[in-house]
Amino acid sequence: DAMVIQNPRYQVTQFGKPVTLSCSQTLNHNVMYWYQQKSSQAPKLLFHYYDKDFNNEADTPDNFQSRRPNTSFCFLDIRSPGLGDAAMYLCATSRDDLSSSYNEQFFGPGTRLTVL
Amino acid sequence: GQSLEQPSEVTAVEGAIVQINCTYQTSGFYGLSWYQQHDGGAPTFLSYNALDGLEETGRFSSFLSRSDSYGYLLLQELQMKDSASYFCAVGTGRRALTFGSGTRLQVQP
Numbered sequence: 001d002a003m004v005i006q007n008p009r010y011q012v013t014q015f016g017k018p019v020t021l022s023c024s025q026t027l028n029h030n031v032m033y034w035y036q037q038k039s040s041q042a043p044k045l046l047f048h049y050y051d052k053d054f055n056n057e058a059d060t061p062d063n064f065q066s067r068r069p070n071t072s073f074c075f076l077d078i079r080s081p082g083l084g085d086a087a088m089y090l091c092a093t094s095r096d097d098l099s100s101s102y103n104e105q106f107f108g109p110g111t112r113l114t115v116l
Numbered sequence: 117g118q119s120l121e122q123p124s125e126v127t128a129v130e131g132a133i134v135q136i137n138c139t140y141q142t143s144g145f146y147g148l149s150w151y152q153q154h155d156g157g158a159p160t161f162l163s164y165n166a167l168d169g170l171e172e173t174g175r176f177s178s179f180l181s182r183s184d185s186y187g188y189l190l191l192q193e194l195q196m197k198d199s200a201s202y203f204c205a206v207g208t209g210r211r212a213l214t215f216g217s218g219t220r221l222q223v224q225p
Contacts, residue, residue, distance in 0.1 A: 031211055042203060042215035043159065050211060057212075090158060094211070100166055102211040103149045107158035 003027070004108035006091050012114045013081050021076040021111045023091030030096040032074040033105065034066060037088045049074060050096065078113075086115045118142045120216035122204055127222045128194055136189045136219045138204035146207035148180050148187045153218070154200045162189070162202075191221070199223045 004025045013019040023032065031050050035043035047056045049068045063085070065077040078085055091108040095101040119141040128134040138148065147166040151159040163171055165180035165187060177190040191198055201220050205213040 040218070040220075042217050045212055045214075048211060055210060055212075092159075096211070100147055100164070100207070103147050103164045103166075103205075103207045103213065104161045105159075105213065107160065109158050 004091055004093055004106050006089075006108035006111050008111060009109060010112050010114070012116060013078075014116050015083065016080045019078050019081055019113065021078075021089050021091075021113070023074045023076070023108055024072050025091075025093045025106075025108075026072070027093055027106060028071065029093035029106070030071075031094045031102060032068060033092040033094070034064075034074070034076050035090040035092065036085075037090055037110070043090055046076070081113070081115045083115050086113055088112050118206070118208060118214040120204055120206060120214065122202075122216045122219045124217070125220045125222070127224060129224050130194055130196060132194050133190065133192050134194060134221065136191075136202050136204075136221070138187050138189075138216055140185050140187075140204070140206050140216075142206050142208050142214060144207075144209040145182070145185075146209055148178070149205045149207070149213065150176075150178055150189045151203045151205060151215075152200050153203065159203065194223050196223050196225070 033048040034046045037043045046060045067075045088110045090110045092105040094105045122138045149164045150162040153159045163178040180187040201218040204216040
């Protein structure tokens with residue numbers, strides 16, 4: 001089955017220790033997204049890639065970076081995690097064949113990040 | 117700025133019909149979507165309205181009125197498995213979605 005895969009599902013890191021979260025997709029979608037979701041809150045878009053074109057949201061902290069080496073993979077790097085960065089991180093993809101395609105996004109299961 | 121409002125919680129019984137409203141104020145509007153998220157799970161796409169009117173997908177329907185900046189998700193014949201959070205989301209251009217804060221639906225027997 002075509003899908004969005006995130007590894008690991010649970011990640012524990014120490015305050016200030018860099019961490020990388022991974023996402024891969026077999027849907028062959030052009031667009032990949034990273035969201036942060038805190039408990040009982042809405043997913044908040046951090047950034048997205050349209051092919052290799054990186055689009056950062058204006059309020060995404062510099063502490064968050066992303067890489068997309070190819071169509072299938074995308075990484076989220078948190079350079080110096082703080083306690084406030086503990087959250088669920090969701091990767092999503094969408095097609096781009098129609099102008100409206102991005103309204104239907106396909107989410108991975110998420111990585112829950114704990115910062116000690 | 118972007119603002120989407122939906123009720124924080126709704127409770128209904130099995131077999132009933134429930135409506136979850138969403139009002140929005142956004143600088144751009146390219147459609148209203150609805151997503152379902154079970155506890156600990158990923159959001160899954162339910163429906164999308166680009167134009168005014170009703171879209172029906174099985175037990176779920178979604179409605180949009182662009183002139184009122186308003187939409188709703190209608191769930192019929194509620195089942196226990198429908199207990200989840202439901203998010204409305206507005207397409208605001210640049211392939212971005214802005215999500216509402218979510219409505220937690222509890223279905224009781």
